[in-house]
Amino acid sequence: MNKLRTMTGAGMMDCKKALVEADGDFEAARDLLRKQGQKIADKRSDNETSEGVVLAAVSEDGTNGKLVSLACETEPVSKVPDFKELAQRVLNTAVKTNAATKEELLATSQEDGRSLQEHITDLMGKIGEKLVVTAYENITAEKVASYIHSDNKKGVLVAMKNVGGADVTTVGRDVAMQIVAMKPVALDKDGVDSATVEREIEIGKEQARSEGKPEAMLEKIAQGKLNKFYKENTLLNQEFVKDNSVTIAQLLDKTQKGLTISDFKRVAIVG
Numbered sequence: 001m002n003k004l005r006t007m008t009g010a011g012m013m014d015c016k017k018a019l020v021e022a023d024g025d026f027e028a029a030r031d032l033l034r035k036q037g038q039k040i041a042d043k044r045s046d047n048e049t050s051e052g053v054v055l056a057a058v059s060e061d062g063t064n065g066k067l068v069s070l071a072c073e074t075e076p077v078s079k080v081p082d083f084k085e086l087a088q089r090v091l092n093t094a095v096k097t098n099a100a101t102k103e104e105l106l107a108t109s110q111e112d113g114r115s116l117q118e119h120i121t122d123l124m125g126k127i128g129e130k131l132v133v134t135a136y137e138n139i140t141a142e143k144v145a146s147y148i149h150s151d152n153k154k155g156v157l158v159a160m161k162n163v164g165g166a167d168v169t170t171v172g173r174d175v176a177m178q179i180v181a182m183k184p185v186a187l188d189k190d191g192v193d194s195a196t197v198e199r200e201i202e203i204g205k206e207q208a209r210s211e212g213k214p215e216a217m218l219e220k221i222a223q224g225k226l227n228k229f230y231k232e233n234t235l236l237n238q239e240f241v242k243d244n245s246v247t248i249a250q251l252l253d254k255t256q257k258g259l260t261i262s263d264f265k266r267v268a269i270v271g
Contacts, residue, residue, distance in 0.1 A: 054155035065144035137265035145172025166256035
């Protein structure tokens, strides 16, 4: 029974019940426990997962970062050791394999021959809640910075370029914290998708129209509001939250001439 518990992570009573049902056949009992996890996964597939944990890892040379989120249904489950260990397994697997996608990550074989997804499903059988890897991000750059918020439900990776040998540890963390707090939609205006631009222009026109502005001025007014949107919602144009006299772009350039951000990833578990 101890071997079955070790291999499946299931509780003692569940293992005992499975062995009884399988007439003592170890492999059959193991299959029963796995099916139990799959039944729970199928039954709770539509349930919301508003709790969980976000974890990050940056390579020793600082050129690669991994960001993962493992979500569950309730806060108590997010705090149990088995859940935390599973989240760490997800991150460790990402680091070890450098998987290109979340699907590739979940399909990765573990030391016991089972896939990462099978480990997740098995723990569902033990815990009785839906568990899901909601995000996996992988960034490579000259230097990568990471930040996990104090609630462990939000995390960021920042890719920096034109580092020029400078120590960018502090500024990288500051920018990552900015992204968690201010939720930029893109790096700069060129990264904002056309649908968002069109929507903001239409909203700007409608606001101006409702204020009684002349029809001939609506386009100009809407463009002004769009520029304000860029300033507030694109990372490099945002004011630095710790010193609003400079933008993020200016903060980076002050740290090291030409230093900028090439990409960022923000992951959050939200209710």
